[in-house]
Amino acid sequence: xxxxxxxxxxxxxxxxxxxxxxxxxxxxxxxxxxxxxxxxxxxxxxxxxxxxxxxxxxxxxxxxxxxxxxxxxxxxxxxxxxxxxxxxxxxxxxxxxxxxxxxxxxxxxxxxxxxxxxxxxxxxxxxxxxxxxxxxxxxxxxxxxxxxxxxxxxxxxxxxxxxxxxxxxxxxxxxxxxxxxxxxxxxxxxxxxxxxxxxxxxxxxxxxxxxxxxxxxxxxxxxxxxxxxxxxxxxxxxxxxxxxxxxxxxxxxxxxxxxxxxxxxxxxxxxxxxxxxxxxxxxxxxxxxxxxxxxxxxxxxxxxxxxxxxxxxxxxxxxxxxxxxxxxxxxxxxxxxxxxxxxxxxxxxxxxxxxxxxxxxxxxxxxxxxxxxxxxxxxxxxxxxxxxxxxxxxxxxxxxxxxxxxxxxxxxxxxxxxxxxxxxxxxxx
Amino acid sequence: xxxxxxxxxxxxxxxxxxxxxxxxxxxxxxxxxxxxxxxxxxxxxxxxxxxxxxxxxxxxxxxxxxxxxxxxxxxxxxxxxxxxxxxxxxxxxxxxxxxxxxxxxxxxxxxxxxxxxxxxxxxxxxxxxxxxxxxxxxxxxxxxxxxxxxxxxxxxxxxxxxxxxx
Numbered sequence: 190x191x192x193x194x195x196x197x198x199x200x201x202x203x204x205x206x207x208x209x210x211x212x213x214x215x216x217x218x219x220x221x222x223x224x225x226x227x228x229x230x231x232x233x234x235x236x237x238x239x240x241x242x243x244x245x246x247x248x249x250x251x252x253x254x255x256x257x258x259x260x261x262x263x264x265x266x267x268x269x270x271x272x273x274x275x276x277x278x279x280x281x282x283x284x285x286x287x288x289x290x291x292x293x294x295x296x297x298x299x300x301x302x303x304x305x306x307x308x309x310x311x312x313x314x315x316x317x318x319x320x321x322x323x324x325x326x327x328x329x330x331x332x333x334x335x336x337x338x339x340x341x342x343x344x345x346x347x348x349x350x351x352x353x354x355x356x357x358x359x360x361x362x363x364x365x366x367x368x369x370x371x372x373x374x375x376x377x378x379x380x381x382x383x384x385x386x387x388x389x390x391x392x393x394x395x396x397x398x399x400x401x402x403x404x405x406x407x408x409x410x411x412x413x414x415x416x417x418x419x420x421x422x423x424x425x426x427x428x429x430x431x432x433x434x435x436x437x438x439x440x441x442x443x444x445x446x447x448x449x450x451x452x453x454x455x456x457x458x459x460x461x462x463x464x465x466x467x468x469x470x471x472x473x474x475x476x477x478x479x480x481x482x483x484x485x486x487x488x489x490x491x492x493x494x495x496x497x498x499x500x501x502x503x504x505x506x507x508x509x510x511x512x513x514x515x516x517x518x519x520x521x522x523x524x525x526x527x528x529x530x531x532x533x534x535x536x537x538x539x540x541x542x543x544x545x546x547x548x549x550x551x552x553x554x555x556x557x558x559x560x561x562x563x564x565x566x567x568x569x570x571x572x573x574x575x576x577x578x579x580x581x582x583x584x585x586x587x588x589x590x591x592x593x594x595x596x597x598x599x600x601x602x603x604x605x606x607x608x609x610x611x612x613x614x615x616x617x618x
Numbered sequence: 619x620x621x622x623x624x625x626x627x628x629x630x631x632x633x634x635x636x637x638x639x640x641x642x643x644x645x646x647x648x649x650x651x652x653x654x655x656x657x658x659x660x661x662x663x664x665x666x667x668x669x670x671x672x673x674x675x676x677x678x679x680x681x682x683x684x685x686x687x688x689x690x691x692x693x694x695x696x697x698x699x700x701x702x703x704x705x706x707x708x709x710x711x712x713x714x715x716x717x718x719x720x721x722x723x724x725x726x727x728x729x730x731x732x733x734x735x736x737x738x739x740x741x742x743x744x745x746x747x748x749x750x751x752x753x754x755x756x757x758x759x760x761x762x763x764x765x766x767x768x769x770x771x772x773x774x775x776x777x778x779x780x781x782x783x784x
Contacts, residue, residue, distance in 0.1 A: 235644070236640070237685060237686065239647055248775035266644045273646050274644055277647070321685040321709055335709050336712065337687035337713035337717075338687040339687060339713070339716035339771045339772060342775075343771055343775060347779075347781060351781055353759065385631055386705065386707070389679060389705065419708075421708055563640055563641060582633050582635040582636065584635055584636070584659040585635050587639075587641045589659040
């Protein structure tokens with residue numbers, strides 16, 4: 190594979206992004222080079238796959254490049270709320286069956302939970318997904334990024350895609366997160382600091398003791414939201430925790446990639462999170478972030494716990510620990526959507542679902558839940574929603590006259606108990 | 619290729635949910651139908667105001683948010699001929715090139731709502747006819763120009779069966 194266009198490099202060392210794209214393209218690539226690279230896995234969901242299938246046909250293709258490296262996931266409108274959606278789901282099932290690719294149907298879960306959970310993605314991989322939050326797998330050291338449906342179709346056919354090698358924005362996170370403050374608060378804080386386009390077109394690398402201390406599940410939350418600062422990927426280095434986690438999920442061999450000590454960064458910012466408060470993103474942009482103390486008392490009518498950001502078993506454990514033995518405030522609705530069937534099963538075994546149901550929550554099908562506004566809890570005019578999701582754009586949840594606040598599972602759980610935005614540390618001993 | 623039309627002005631961080639809301643896009647692949655809802659959460663009357671060949675003109679980070687290709691397709695099917703912004707989000711940027719919607723990165727502070735523009739994509743010049751000024755633009759990378767000039771990535775793959783940038 191040859192290099193398509195070459196920029197003159199300045200330093201000798203490479204970032205994680207430069208290394209993975211060099212390995213997968215077979216050329217010595219540096220930031221701003223354009224390369225065509227081999228893909229390790231390709232994913233689409235039900236909002237993007239139907240258009241990709243249409244493009245696949247228009248491209249006059251008959252076979253995918255490798256069925257073992259492709260999955261389609263029905264998670265965004267799942268189970269189907271409308272006949273039109275049902276027809277699109279049918280097209281996906283037909284395509285998957287004809288091509289022999291993986292199909293994860295209703296109830297299996299959110300695509301970004303399933304890809305790592307099912308072992309489709311390992312450290313050092315190059316992955317594309319037709320969903321912007323594909324950057325999630327950067328937490329296990331994979332260069333994974335969101336694309337549109339036509340790029341997905343090109344990937345399905347050729348197993349390749351062209352990439353502009355991104356420059357890297359390095360976030361060094363020092364200190365220890367205080368009790369009641371989580372990786373969601375950390376990433377909201379970083380997005381608030383650098384803004385929604387602070388890392389546009391760049392790879393983000395998250396490093397430092399505060400990142401090292403996090404579980405893999407908590408790291409996924411951070412990488413998941415890299416796109417909300419405009420980043421193409423949200424990369425982390427693989428440590429022992431990563432290796433153990435990936436080995437447990439996947440039988441595939443893998444080779445983690447580390448940044449060189451003399452790698453060249455476009456920007457470096459350093460933080461200390463030892464005194465960080467819980468954070469809340471206010472309507473209608475993700476970078477409109479405040480410490481919880483500045484928004485305490487704002488009434489809410491609906492809480493959502495789930496999504497590809499915060500629907501994992503640890504998130505459900507944290508929320509359940511606050512809800513246990515308590516009732517959701519009258520006049521407030523709580524919706525819980527586990528991120529996958531496996532997460533739901535585990536939550537059943539641990540008694541977490543019992544806690545949610547007893548507290549007054551509505552538990553819905555594993556999947557995207559109400560996050561994208563297609564079903565499962567569209568708010569009414571003027572209502573305030575507090576959600577563990579990653580986007581609070583006007584209209585995001587299906588009503589452009591509703592107001593969405595984003596926070597950690599702990600903050601959402603505390604808020605649905607009181608009926609207004611609440612610091613979760615009040616409920617944590 | 620020269621494009622001429624009038625400006626419809628928007629601000630910074632116009633996300634793909636605003637361009638076409640999830641409550642519409644999951645239902646259908648009928649892009650003419652989706653086009654009727656383009657930008658409706660920012661301006662409910664937008665679709666009825668647009669004349670064929672008009673431009674969307676915006677600030678920074680246009681197209682941020684989700685990867686939905688329905689966003690450029692809804693814009694194309696509303697007969698908008700190009701989008702001008704100070705900067706674009708990357709997935710949207712790729713999707714536009716792949717679907718054949720021209721993008722122009724330039725200083726849009728020099729354009730007001732209703733201004734008449736003439737855009738020469740090859741020369742990379744936006745002429746604001748109302749204000750009688752020329753606005754320089756950031757050129758597209760060669761790979762993108764090739765895909766756009768071939769009519770999008772579908773046409774590229776029909777022609778070569780894979781990526782071909784020789």
